[in-house]
Amino acid sequence: MSASVKAAIKQGLFTALALSLVTTFVSPLFAGALTTDVTTAKGNETGSDNILGGTPTRVTWEAVVDEGEQVVGVDVVYPQGSSFSDESSIKVTVLDGTTRMNPENTASLDAATTTAKVNFSEPLQSGLRLRLEMYKVSLPNVDGAVSLNGTYKLADGTVKDLGASPSIEVTYASVAEGISNWLDQQPFVQAWNSVTFLRLFFQPQLIVSSIPTVATGWLISLGLVLVGFPLAIPLGLIAAFMKISKARILHILAAIYTGVVRGTPLFLQIYIAFFGLPLLGININQYVLSILVLAFNSGAYLCEIFRAGIQSIPKGQFEASRSLGMSGTQTMFSVIIPQTVRRVIPTMTSEFILLYKDTSLLAAVGVMELMLYSRSIVSLTGNMTPYIVAACFYLIVTLPLIRVVGNLEKRLALADNGGGAPKKKRKGRRDAFSQMREEISSTTETIEAAEQKVAEVQVETAAAMAGDASVAIDTNAAAARAQERHEATPTDTDERGDAS
Amino acid sequence: MTNGDASMGNTRTIVSLDNIEKSFGDNVVLKDISLKVAKGEVVSIIGSSGGGKSTLLRCATLLETFERGSLAYGDMIVARKEPDGRAVYLGKDILKQARLKFGLVFQNFNLFPHRTVLQNVMDAPIRVQKRDKGEVEKEAHELLSKFGLGGKENMVPCELSGGQQQRVAIARALCMNPEILYFDEPTSALDPELTQDVLKIIRDLAKEHMTMVIVTHEMTFARDVSDRIVFIDKGVIVEEGSPEQVIDNPQHERTRSFLRKIYD
Ligand SMILES: Nc1ncnc2c1ncn2[C@@H]1O[C@H](COP(=O)(O)OP(=O)(O)O)[C@@H](O)[C@H]1O
Ligand SMILES: [Mg+2]
Secondary structure, three states, X not given: OOHHHHHHHHHHHHOOOOOOOOOHHHOOOOOOOOOOOOOOOOOOOOOXXXXXXXXXXXXXXXXXOOOOOOEEEEEEEXXXXXXXXXXXXXXXXXXXXXXXXXXXXXXXXXXXXXXXXXXXXXXXXXXXXXXXEEEEEEOOOOOEEEOOEEEEEEOOOOEEEOOXXXXXXXXXXXXXXXXXXXXXXOHHHHHHHOOHHHHHHOOHHHHHXXXXXXXXXXXXXXXXXXXXXXXXXXXXXXXXXXXXXXXXXXXXXXXXXXXHHHHOOHHHXXXXXXXXXXXXXXXXXXXXXXXXXXXXXXXXXXXXXXXXXXXXXXXXXXXXXXXXXXXXXXXXXXXXXXXXXXXXXXXXXXXXXXHHHHHHHHHHHOOOOXXXXXXXXXXXXXXXXXXXXXXXXXXXXXXXXXXXXXXXXXXXXXXXXXXXXXXXXXXXXXXXXXXXXXXXXXXXXXXXXXXXXXXXXHHHHXXXXXXXXXXXXXXXXXHHHHHHHHHOOOXXXXXXXXXX | OOOXXXXXXXXXXXXXXXXXXXXXXXXXXXXXXXEEEEOOOEEEEEOOOOOOHHHHHHHHOOOOOOOEEEEEEOOEEEEXXXXXXXXXXXXXXXXXXXXXXXXEEOOOOOOOOOOOHHHHHHHHHHHOOOOOHHHHHHHHHHXXXXXXXXXXXXXXXXXXXXXXXXXXXXXXXXXXXXXXXXXXXXXXXXXXXHHHHHHHHHHHHXXXXXXXXXXXXXXXXXXXXXXXXXXXXOOEEEEEEOHHHHHHOXXXXXXXXXXXXXXX
């Protein structure tokens, strides 16, 4: 992958994908002063604002030999932080007006001192223009102007300082870009990339250079769910209380809410919210709206989780509490809810995982989140690697949480079976799914919803791993939800609409 | 709790159930049951499974409502009997006060699993009776150590054996200082070796003249501890009297056949 693409990723994406192809290779300007007093610096080709520091680039340096001077050698010294590699090279051109001369010379790049050395066997006569083109040399990785210095030698043996050259604007290259550039040079990377599959799905340079961008999307997705989910909790609680309340009307309202939300795809809900509200003249910031839609959706699922949780508390708990004289409210808040919380935490965690993955659906309406950030690099590079990076960013959140759910389930099962506090014994490494399945089946008293949810996570994750939504063909409602959500995953065709 | 004054002639009635009738749908579970328990008295209820013993306790402890008859705790009428026999429950306030008169110990303990042993015992006196925390804590510690649970105050129920859990449940009920304690098969969920620990506590309470109604299948225990035995079968009180009368010398064929089954 070329540095130009990297630069494009860095720049283009942050300005909402405005594509500006930066051409570092053919860009630099540059020059220095040479001889006694008259020196000329001339920029090479069209300059660009984006000369990445620490990135191999082409530098051109020119100077004119002054009247009466006879130059036999030039040392052009690069500033501290520059570097030459094995692939760096130098080309010497001497011009008399527009005529190319070919004086005998030795030119070399000294990597240790980052100095370009040129010596001529015949002194250069005054009026000649000396041009040095240095390929694949890296300027210091800084933000700002750098210039070249050095010395030159006259035929009589005197050595003089070159004046400072006109400066080159260098842009700081991030660590990722730096590593990516370094990888570009590595033979093993080139070998790796010679395999089409690996190049298209696991290209090392693209992995590295897309991480910062995808991470930005990851933070946004995480932010959306971290704000949305806590909002869904009170919503779900209120709906759960309405659902178990004896007041018919409250029950019906809650049933409509949960029925409609759970019975329709989140994808559709997102479309209605993002395209419907503006039609009504209601314009909400798209991130705020995202959070509201996620919370509204998740609230319905949490409602069922809480309701099932409350109803899973044995009747004896209500009776014991009532026989001790506690009122209905006291029973609810000091006996039932605390126990419910313990029971629903695993299921809630599963719901959190689902909601986190579902933030990807927001890509369809142009909300810049993990999915869309990675997609934008994909469309820029035509390479699948950023999607693989995105998958990793989903997994670094979901896999640990899936594990947490498993452990919580185990704990709950032990507590329910009266087996005492869980001992710290590990049954060795098993993969998360089989572990969960085992724990679930051993959880005799675990609420039905918990099992459903976990089954759902399994199915969904399995489907995600297989990269095939059709894995989710189980007929139970949970699996159906997983599938429904999968079907709603945006395709690569542009369906972002105008919301952005 | 105050020591009973059985010696003074069992004058005061703690609870009286009159002509109770209770059905679940078409299934009439209690038929014209009347039972009075005097202060300091220990009454054991025996009978085969499904006879309505638990339902009777649940009616007395307001966990179920009955359709006909009346219920009173001392002078406090909880459910009044209309001239046509229908039961009419009084207001919430009365029910709330009535709940403070009794304690109930369940077959499967029903301790609060999310609370420690000490919290299980202390919660209700503090929350419901609004008693001083320090005083309640002192009483709770006393009860627990009396029941051989000293040092287990900060454990959670699932860390205890069944017998220990049931003893905590008894302490929890007693810490409310009830006038009467109901037990619904307190040892049925326990292994035989743990049964005796619990029964011993109930025996001790009987010696202290705690008023108690105990549903049990432990005949030896019932005979030792009870002032009166009530045999219930198919929702009716078939026979009642002293342990000698009912257990050693039953008059009714149904009682005899039940006892025969128990002793076999
Ligand atoms: N909640 C209920 N709903 C319907 N029937 C019940 C309920 N509780 C108890 N019963 C019925 O009432 C009868 C008496 O039960 P119960 O009082 O538990 O008997 P016992 O405690 O003597 O074994 C049984 O036939 C039982 O099926
Ligand atoms: Mg029973």
